[in-house]
Amino acid sequence: MAEATVTASAGRPHLRIEGAVKSFDGRVVVDVADLTLGGNPVEGLIGPNGAGKTTLMRMIMHSIKLDKGKVTFYPGDGSRGVAISSLPAHAMASLGVVKTNQVIQDFEKLTIWDSLLLAAARRREERPFRIFAEKRVWARNTAEIKCYLEEFPFANPYGFAKSAGEKKLLDILRCLLLRPKLLLLDEPTAGLPADVRDRVMQTIKKKAGDENVSVVIVEHDLNVIWTLSDYVHFMAEGSVLLQGDPAWIREHETVVEKYLGKGHVGH
């Protein structure tokens, strides 16, 4: 199969990352010349430990400052790109760029229910005062939250998230309630039971397909990547070395050599 080229369609929300460099203690850990993320409904970002995947995602959300370079978000609705490198973090969610683990969650102070309600109130199209003032908005949001809670039950949704799995799930549901246009997931399934993991991923896949949300997943569980991704970026030593079709990536000799090991081919 020929190498797939980067084909970010104008109709999807996507990010363009140009000349983005980050060093820690004089060592370059991310050096991305020109990368488009979100050109397909679900994209995987894979690579060995320390490749720079988390750092790159944090650079996009600017919870880590870029040494140089720029990040532009294209909402995919025909409107012009927005340079997001200098935006304050809270403005990102209003634009529709959302990442799991982004907000420090106060799991001890907010119940699961309140946490979800707050996420619904913060989404792009809402003005926070309306959610409490207008019964209609309140009813719609509570119905939506109940729907999620039916599909993803918590031990006690009116209590606090306790286990690591509950916190993880709450984080993902909060992100979905924010109605993202572009959703970045950094190891979303670690710590989740297999059945919950599968349902979460199906929900995300459906949103990507039906609601035009562009999803980028960093995940070590490669079954998730091979099953769900429409396109895969392979990162190693701070740079994106290859991008293309999942079936092509998984058999590429560079990926096998630097990441998968010989045993993976054909499985």
Ligand SMILES: Nc1ncnc2c1ncn2[C@@H]1O[C@H](COP(=O)(O)OP(=O)(O)O)[C@@H](O)[C@H]1O
């Ligand atoms: N805050 C930091 N200070 C120093 N080094 C860091 C910091 N964050 C990440 N690194 C280093 O940057 C490299 C890339 O890390 P990371 O982005 O977490 O990789 P990945 O998510 O692909 O496993 C690693 O060598 C890591 O040790």
Ligand SMILES: [Mg+2]
């Ligand atoms: Mg990481």
